[in-house]
Amino acid sequence: MTLKTTLIDVKELAALAPADVLIVDCRFDLMAPGSGERDVGKGERDYREGHIPGAVYASLDSDLSDLSRKSLGLGRHPLPLDTAFSESLSRWGWREGMQIVCYDAANGSLAAARLWWLLRLSGIRDVAVLDGGFQAWVAAGLPVESGDVVREPRPASVYFDAEQYLVDHATLRNDAQRVLIDARAAARYRGEVEPIDPVGGHVPGALNRPFSENLREDGRFKPADELRAEFQALLGAHAPSDVVHMCGSGVTACHNLLAMEHAGLTGSRLYAPSWSGWVSDASRPVAKGAEPG
Missing domain, CATH: 3.40.250.10 (Rhodanese-like domain)
Incomplete structure (x- = not known):
């Protein structure tokens, strides 16, 4: 299997064996982000209603950012610490060398691009954004599933290369x-x-x-x-x-x-x-x- 490093289309993703790929749903609505564990945002609700089979969910606010650091002058979506990002990767069951595919809605794959870049920052290059997002998958007539996906956790430890990126x-x-x-x-x-x-x-x-x-x-x-x-x-x-x-x-x-x-x-x-x-x-x-x- 030739690993993809920028974009992947729906046919290529559908052809991958489930054991060889980590799929991450990054849908997020900036206008309806949710306010806590019991009040999930629209993106997470959409995920639970229907997602690509096997996909785990990544929240822009809690997995791809650390909002507790906003007071440090780091902007509205401060980067998470590499230790926290390692914990997310562990929870998603990532292992070194597997293809990662992240997707968003068809509005430009914004949070998916953020995850793609965070993985690059961590030295992980076998990651691609699904071109056209979830809508392209649905439009192709491919299957979806509902509910949460829980993968077997794996130890993960990554470090951000701040100097290069x-x-x-x-x-x-x-x-x-x-x-x-x-x-x-x-x-x-x-x-x-x-x-x-x-x-x-x-x-x-x-x-x-x-x-x-x-x-x-x-x-x-x-x-x-x-x-x-x-x-x-x-x-x-x-x-x-x-x-x-x-x-x-x-x-x-x-x-x-x-x-x-x-x-x-x-x-x-x-x-x-x-x-x-x-x-x-x-x-x-x-x-x-x-x-x-």
């Missing part, structure tokens, strides 16, 4: 060589609207590439060569390794990072606190409108 506040502000790409919608980037964070606008010098531009009308990613041409036009003479991605809270930025990797433009990094982390310090500059050029 992450950029902190100071580096973002002082690195003159970096190219910063903001994945938010254009109106939020320009500061015309800001429905979530206390300040509108963008980091001075940031370029805007809304994550939605990575997708076709059917919710699947554009072909790799098309993505490559679009990102290269944005980067100009800069190498992919000069790129730093951001968004509102470090989630949709992973979608742009995934798109670049799928296009063969490897080596970009993430500013995980993103806009919500940047504006947590009033001394940091804010720009509005479109960047010149």
Whole structure:
């Protein structure tokens, strides 16, 4: 079996033997996240009503983030500690060398891209996002099951390679060589609207590439060569390794990072606190409108 490292389609996933793959349902509704164990969010309710057979559930708030760290200026969805992420992997029954497939709804695979990137951060590369998400699976007439899936836990211990994959506040502000790409919608980037964070606008010098531009009308990613041409036009003479991605809270930025990797433009990094982390310090500059050029 050739392991997939960026995207996988529904036919390829359906052909995998259940013992060879860990499937993770990452559906999450930012407007209906739930407030605790008894009040689960819409994404988890959707999972229990119907999911890809064998899939476990990952919550953006509790598995892919650590909301207790928001007071540290790390944004609305701070990264979990690697110890906590190891516990999630153990609970899901992950073992080294198995294919991981994460999926979301067909709205851009946002939380799935976040899990894909967290696994990359952990040194795990045999992970792919299901192209088109859960809707593509259903549209193909493939089976679904309801309820919770509990897998046999396995010991897991991973470590985040922050130096290779992450950029902190100071580096973002002082690195003159970096190219910063903001994945938010254009109106939020320009500061015309800001429905979530206390300040509108963008980091001075940031370029805007809304994550939605990575997708076709059917919710699947554009072909790799098309993505490559679009990102290269944005980067100009800069190498992919000069790129730093951001968004509102470090989630949709992973979608742009995934798109670049799928296009063969490897080596970009993430500013995980993103806009919500940047504006947590009033001394940091804010720009509005479109960047010149």
